[in-house]
Amino acid sequence: MMNKDHKKRRKKRLKRSSHTLIWVIFVEAVIVVLGLMIVLWPKENEELDALLEQDVKIDYIEDDDAKLTLYVPRPDIDEQLLTINDYSRPGTKTDGINYIVVHYLANPKTTAQENHDYFESLKDLQNVSMSANYVIGLEGEIIQCVPDDEIAYASNGENHDSISIENCHMDTTGKFNEATYDSLVKLVAYLTEKYELDRDQIIRHYDVTGKECPKYFVDHEDRWEEFKDEVMAYREQCQEDVKSQETEADVLANYLESELETE
């Protein structure tokens, strides 16, 4: 009898303590949930606001000097402006920019840096006037020697209203390798977009003076036309990319706004 009673009491005590335990767990869980809500609630809204601001911003390209909004990205340009001197950088402003003039160096296997350094050395050599606004190297590197709005000595009668681009090449055919060609397409696309030039404002040195420059594009007229097509196609592609980004951003903005409203 005693034993039975004892068991009963023990059972009751156990039951009571398990009830207490459940209560404690419950209350603690409520505290944790409330705590999480307090910590996370405003944060979640902040995150949403940040997301709205961040993702809706269209990825236009801001141009450093012109503060223009451009579709075509600025390629990597290594600015190594020449010292102002009478033989390679007279410091004379152009009369605006009407043409991009493409050249070849006619000196196989030389690098962009070597040609840049040669232009720079002319201030001391003083035996010839020669330069270009840009030189593109065998690895596609682009060195700027003369600012866009200053005259370079490359394109004779068109120096006063053009930007000149010299290109390195491996042999006497004057054919540009893939890296050089690729950078040339991107640089010309960028410059024609920046200065609002059309396809027929991309010209060869040959078109100015009849000089066999750039040789490969004089010998292969079809490749020259193809090159200009590629420049224009790249520009269009860049425009489409930005426009589809706009559409995506609109969709996201609308979605996030409707999410915020329903909260």
Ligand SMILES: [Zn+2]
């Ligand atoms: Zn030339």
